[in-house]
Amino acid sequence: MTIFGHKAPLTAVVGLAIILLNLLVALAGPYLAPYGETQVVGGGWDPASAAAWFGTDQIGRDMFTRLVYGARMTIGIAFVTTILSFAIGITLGLVAAVAGRWVDALISRAVDVVLSIPLLIWALMILNVLGQSLFSLVFTIGCLDSTRVFRLARALGLNLVSLDFVEVARMRGEGLWWVISREILPNAAAPLMSEFGLRFCFNFLFIAALSFLGLGVPLPYADWGGMVKDNVGGISFGLPAALYPAAAIALLTVGINLVVDWFLSIDARPSGAQAEM
Amino acid sequence: MADDRILCLEKLRVETIAGRVLVDDVDVELKRGEILGLIGESGAGKSTIGLASMAYARAGMRITGGTITLAGTELRASTALYRRHTRGKSIAYIAQSAAASFNPGMTLMDQVCEAPVVHGVMGRAEAEVYAKKLFRTLQLPNPDTIGDRYPHQVSGGQLQRVMAAMAMSCRPDVIVLDEPTTALDVTTQIEVLALLRDLIAEFGTAGLYITHDLAVVAQIAHRIMVLRHGKTIECGDTVQILEHPRTDYCRALVNERRDAEHLTLSVPDRAAPPILRVRDVTAGYGTAAAARNAVAVVKNASFDLAKGETLAIVGESGSGKSTMARIVTGLLPRWSGDIELAGKSLPPALGRRPNDILRRLQMVHQMPDTALNPRQTLAQIIGRPVALFFGRGRAEVRARVLELLRLVGLPEEFADRKPGQLSGGQKQRVCIARALAAEPEVIICDEPTSALDPLVAEEVLKLLKGLQDRLGLAYVFITHDLGTVRRIAHRTAVMLKGEIIAQGPTEQIFSPPYHPYTEKLILSVPEMHTTWLDEILQKRGGAAGLVAGAAERPAEVTPAARAAAADAGAVAETERMAAREVLGEGRGAAGLEALQTEVRNLKGMMEI
Amino acid sequence: MILSRIGLGLLTLLVVSIVIFVLTQILPGDTATSVLGQNATPETLAAFRHELGLDRPAALRYLAWLGGVLHGDFGVALTNKQDIVEVLGPRFRNTLFLAGYAALMALPLAVGFGILAAIREGRLTDRLANIVALLAISMPEFFVGYLLILNLSVNHEWFPSLATVGTDTPFGERVWAVTLPAVTLTFLVTAHMLRMTRNSVLSTMSTAYVEMAFLKGLSRARVVTRHALPNAASPVISVIALNLAYLVVGVVVVENVFTYPGVGQYMIDAVSKRDVPVIEACGIVFAGVFITLNTFADVMAIVLNPRLRHPR
């Protein structure tokens, strides 16, 4: 069955539940966690027990506690970076779409330059220049990620610009900013929102990848990506430690995307494949 | 005697998945060889019935009740496979927009032969021969080779005929014609209409002819069924409906075209210098610099517009009349020539024009759906120009908005609604209100009524007229509907292939001696009696001339396409043009659909 | 038009090289310090810098390098004097091989299931494909890698966990060795292409001509394959291009996990050793691939558009 009108299907409900759960954990972290974020409660990689439900991590901190705090850090960072990347990406994208050929060409080429080098290597270089801190991390990922957002925003912009009401606004002599913020942005909201969900997830995967190069969130805080990295060594010997944070990431990603898909399908016409025959 | 009833719908009921009733217990009966016209405004449910007669419901709709009996077999009860095999074989469909209904990636021949081959009616070779025969019957130019072309390579009129051939390719018992001529120009409409009629007669096929234009259906249908809001209003044979309609609604429909009340026009003051002067303007898509690979769409056009005057620009699609509007408003910078507003020359490009000029020159678009930002309330939409041009305080703006709403005949409480909650006519009134908010001197109306149902259009027309009388506005009124022109235009300019071929006071243009093209236009306007088509065809001395005429129609795509080939950057431009085109074809949501599609596509794109 | 594209591409390359150079100059430390590392002393540094010619002004060094490249000479690595082209060549072939292998697995999967999902929109197949795809992309790549190693290389020794291949490795062995990394990459990219295929097929499924096809009584399969798919192709292709680019450009981590001698690891090493000529060379190669694929996609889009393929 398709979702028609705003009636949420089971998948979307599940997705929402997952997201809410994560938000709850992120907000109420300290109250849920049995131990301190960095408190060492046992040896490295102790198996699960009554004391440590998911066992302990590589240096004996309670895995469950780390997960709870990790939610806060991970979601927090991912959220801020995504906001940043959207702020930049949308602005550039819509400007490129509205301001006309030259500006468009200029920005697009610039974005090509960024995209044509591995993100990791950009991150490596930029973080080395800026030095490592939460700020520089957020800033770097935000900027790099905005190139992806740019492409979507620009494409949406190009489509909307050709619509009559935008034309009317331009004929009225409205400034670039008005056209973008009042005429185009509101109508591009839905796809952008859904994109937000995706980029959000990719951002904390990216952070995970960074931690592979020894870059990442400041010590001794927990972030899921970093936790996977720190504990992944045990995987080869069947130690489950790394599975928990990985599962957390996967769960949240799926959750968000379920909602996103629903969100998109709300104002999408059902396709011909749905016809009765 | 059941046997001569080929198609029979009983108590047909169609609802949206959300549960809104689209077709409400409608009975339709169609005898062999008979043509039934389904008439009604948009949303009357006529297309839905047409599709339902093939046991097909569009996405988001469901056939919830009634029976569909085709040649003695009840389709809803039979298997999906059986239904599939009836489609295209024993009941065929001709859609409104040929341009959109042909797969742009396949040759016409492939698409025409598909059905017969798939249904095993005949082999490919045989099918081709037959198709060519049909092409010939339908008087398509060079019928032997046209099959090798792609849809975008042939004109709308021809496509519509190819679609007819496609429908006939299996010699179906019933054929459903869904507004087959609406998307066409008046002149082309006649040819297609005539051909369809002959075709159906020749094959003895029964037809379900769906349209909103009583005059058109009058020429072809034996019986007419009038629908409204998914219910049958009245059903009888054509003459009866035309001569003695029983219900008021039908009466209104019939009279709307026949003896519309005469509008007495206000007198423009020609003493004062013209408010708008256009001199030898030439322009096209692509910049003047790139002019070599872009063809001029408007060539050396000149006209004057006096204060309080209405100048109608008439012509067929592709004649460049809409482009004319874009040039005047500066959306499309002119290559050469000059445009003066109240004696002051206008810079070609929009960006260069001072606010005051922008204010004095307003525009009303053809598609109210796309001309209004769906995310803003009417108050915002109409209030913005007031705030922008006259910088009034919030309260004043609000007051002015309400005043304007009253002025265009909309209730004040609409101020806080969004376009989505309005009907087409109401939306168009909002567009007009927005234009008025700038207190302009000239309003350019680009087919302001053509997207509206007849009765609604009439209202809007009267509104515009009334406003002109009161506010002394000058209109440039772009349309293809000569009936309208006759009634509201002081002067008329006729455009053909981007040039103004005739210009002068309306009555003069519309009285002999005509320019031959003008005459062709005039004769093409359907009239509300069953014999009109035959008379015309006689006057025209055979259809051949018509076909030739159709063949030479210019097309608006070419320049953009060429531009694209010339420079990748212009692909975007092409898309915009394509979007416009679709809008032009009168498929309202097209622009937004295209956007929707784009979104779906791009969504994936980002997932790295 | 193609020409202007190539021109643009070359321009982009130039800019890329400049950007990279500037960045490497801003980076703290240089080849001398990073090579000598903990053993660095002022004198040894000075000596080494002189030997490497790092004592010349940056602009000169860049121009010298650019000059070399224009004559097709990418120079030698600062750190070990190896001819960059000789080293990069095999590694680049490896990268392409891995990318190709992964693509060979990912493309049919993605397109096939994408179409299937589109045909059965909203049904179980569709949802399943979607969820599985999401799960696949939601796992860090190195995590997927280790899981595969654990199951396919440790628990059952079907595939090697080491993908170290040399120029001399015979084809069959090479395929066998590169399977695991290729599968890992398949995990990464399939989801994206699948969703894309599905979406764009769906959007063509809602066009008038597809409806017409149904009304001609064609079977679902035929409608999808003959009518929907061909017109859905160009956006899909552009995404495929994007993913192929990613397979080449974005696999540093996977190379690391499977110790696969690709360009990514080479570039990382070069960055950490500040070996500018090498960084530049890798950058150029990456950018080249990226630009080529994108241009290819654009060209395809135009070729696939009958309006442009068959002008009136």
Place this chain on the structure above:
Amino acid sequence: MKTAEPPSPGPSGLIVDRRQLLAGAGALGLALGPMGGLARAEDAPKKGGTLRMGMEGGSASDSLDFRTYTDSIHISYGYQIFNGMVEIAQDGTATGELLESWSTKPGATEWVFDVRKGVTFHSGKTLDADDIIYSLNLHRGETKSPAKDLLSAIADIRKLGPNQVGITLSSGNADLPYNLSDYHVLVVPNGFSDWSKPDGTGAYALETFQPGVKVVTRNTGRYWKPNRAWFDSIEIRYIPDVAARTQALISGQVDAVNRLDPKTVGFVLKSPKVDVVQSKGSGNRFAFVAHCDDPSFASNDTRMALKYGIDRQKIVDTVYKGYASIGNDTLIAPSNPYFVPNTPPHSYDPDRAASLYKKAGSPPLQLQVSEGAFSGATDSAVLFQESLKKAGINLDLKRVSADGYWDNVWLKAPFCAVYWGGRPSVDLQLSQTFFSTANWNDSHWRDPGFDKLVVAARIELDPAKRKSMYAEAQHMIADTGGMICYAVGDYLDGYAKKVKGVVPHPRYDMADQRAAEKAWFA
């Protein structure tokens, strides 16, 4: 003239040391230690096979020029292709390699070295004094060689005969042979310059050199050392990722790996196909080092607070899973006979740390750390932070990029993580790091008394006296220095069971990086 007594580790001390190791080893149930090693040494070596080594400690930018060597892989292929001048024997003493024997006069400034006869390079050239002199000079004068410092004391090198070289030192040094055992100090023929075609006297000649991928060498068949070089060829594969390396060993894709992860070594041992060789307490020295002239650490109380505030045992147990020994804040390894075990005060004592810290005025503390410093650095730092918390001391951790760590952080940051490799002699170990004038004095700790003491010990030929001098020196460092060397890691090598003849070596892992010439297949 009389031959100098082997100055450093006397046999007695060594045995004692070994016993300790054995005990430790037994407790850990590992196949290692001299017993294990000797036992294996007994089954007769035989020729043949290709030794596939999966190693960390190199990159795509590696070079064959031994003056650029910094890491394990370099050392390994270095010793395959070339020979050193002096070799460190199993018992830690300096024994002749290409320099067969030597003698010096009291004061240890005048040295005479005999060049080994009958050794030929791969090129066929026969080794003589000129080659030695040329090779030594590669590290002298205007050079990028890291060994420059080691040989800086050399005032003059003379050719005394075709096979004899005389060396004069500006200041006496009884440990000169140990300096010459440095892995940078290898031998090439006189006038050699084309590093892409290395010409050495080593057991194996270079076949393939793909830095970052693999290095292959083939047995020349005419190696001068008896009972060495059993393999037909050696293949080093670069496997930087420890998990991948471990897997490769367990699944038999390589025969030997270095730097196993202490965290998982326990599991590796479970594998029936694999032996783990542990060189107890002779591995890298792990330390956090503070600048004594930085306001935060100017007061010795702060430094002592940190030394008492770190729970060394806990770190050794959790981060290194016991595969490390507690460090004594100097850089002397427990396996070294001169090692002075900590006097109790340096064990974890939060209260004392707290009071000292208050006494010092509770200055702000920030530790810069990166996995790039050494593996386990960040985890150790986190545990350090935890243990300080118990003492009410707040330590701010700053994770910095692994890339360029040695350029941008080490020697620059006031408080950061650092590791120190073993040095062949106590003198080098102390002087390179703690001399007031040392380039690498990364604690900025300067004590003229200490300098004098070390210089004196350098020319002291009586082991007993020497030992007490070094003991004093170590106490100076431990009680006032800025270096918190909390642990000395064990070298953890993994070998396929069929690999024989690999014994823990006091200097480097993988049998002093000479596994290629020492080991054989059963």
